[in-house]
Amino acid sequence: MNNIILKAENISKQYRLGLVGTGTMSHDLNRWWHRVRGKEDPYLKIGAENDRSKKAESDYVWALRDINFDVYDGDVLGIIGKNGAGKSTLLKILSRVTTPTTGSIKTKGRIASLLEVGTGFHPELTGRENIYLNGAILGMTKGEIKAKEEEIIDFSGCAMYIDTPVKRYSSGMRVRLAFAVAAHLEPDILVVDEVLAVGDAEFQKKAIGKMKDISGNDGRTVLFVSHNMAAVKSLCTRGVVLENGKVAFEGGTDESVSFYLSKKEENKLVNFPILFEGGQINSFEVLDFMGNESNLLLGESCKFNLQLRIKNPKKAKINIRYQVFDKEEKLITTLNAMHLNANKVLKSEIQNFVCSINNLRLAPGTYSLGIVILDLNLRKYFYKNNDFYDFTVESGDVFKTGKLPSKENIGVYLSDQDWNID
Secondary structure (H helix, E strand, O other): OOOEEEEEEEEEEEEEOOOOOOOOHHHHHHHHHHHHOOOOOHHHHOOEEOOOOOOOOOOEEEEEEEEEEEEEOOOEEEEEOOOOOOHHHHHHHHOOOOOOOEEEEEEOOOEEEEOOOOOOOOOOOEHHHHHHHHHHHOOOOHHHHHHHHHHHHHHHOOHHHOOOEHHHOOHHHHHHHHHHHHHHOOOOEEEEOHHHHHOOHHHHHHHHHHHHHHHHOOOOEEEEEOOOHHHHHHHOOEEEEEEOOEEEEEEEHHHHHHHHHHOOOOOEOOOOOEEEOOEEEEEEEEEOOOOOEOOEEOOOOEEEEEEEEEOOHHHOOEEEEEEEEOOOOOEEEEEEHHHHOOOOOOOOOEEEEEEEEOOOOEOOEEEEEEEEEEEOOOOEEEEEEEEEEEEEEEOOOOOOOOOOOOHHHHOOEOOOOOOOOO
């Protein structure tokens, strides 16, 4: 087994709502009085859960609560969760930007962090000077930094402005240079927050490629926070899903992504069972590549699973037709069992109709599904135009090349294709 390079033990972080600092003087005196008597901080026993949807019932909130996990040498750990789940707070603790309220972090080697745009940059210094400043903070010698200087500048794409003060850089230029510095100064652990989203699509692809090199070829460890599930699937070897400041799931990348997507908002627009002439709809599910009911990923497999109860199955020859509409109610595509000669005489009263898609090509977005249940004489048993079920498609590595097509350049649908340059 690989060596543990980072260990998080019982990490919790408490904040006081609405105030800077720990609160009132009376609270600080109370803390001090408990401390001198060798007793626990009294305010650790209170505090609301980190759930943005609920009104706070306490002056204190736990941004993180009892976080435990190990990171092994060479791991690429994806930390995922909804906004406000505690991801950035956890990374700041792991990077020693802030201290935990309880618990401890044990690490081996140098940590380079990219948590916010221009983290650790001095605005009055030039880009070149900031390269040396960041290297010195990481504990590198001037000679070590000098050896990487031109490689950093070239990767960042900021050569023209490298001797200009960083305060004149755009946010995109700052994040380019900050990532180049963090990635090239050979940290043992690279911590990267969603800050990469500030860069353009070209730079995001370049950055993800560099992180693959760092983890794959150089065998170093990466902690990566992102809402881009395609990047997480492509880059990470393991995942941790945070919910309301707690670890909700830890496991393989595919399982973690599927768990996260399955925690999205309810998609059903109807309640089951639904009666119709000759039977009823027992259930309907949209299943992702792991077989879980959740959002879908571009380029991955999925299934539409419909269960019917038919009163006279031997006399029925049912056809199922789905129609997919975009948010403007424009028809995007049709899935029809009859087109594939999939209509068969039913053998049992309860029957599952499963439509499988091996490689989903719908552009990222939210879609509405319409359904028609009919027989081969086109007699409609059940009809619901475009408000039967909503589902969401997330961006994905559709061609398995590591290059993620941007939503703006896809249109509605990505065709299967093959290129031969003769």
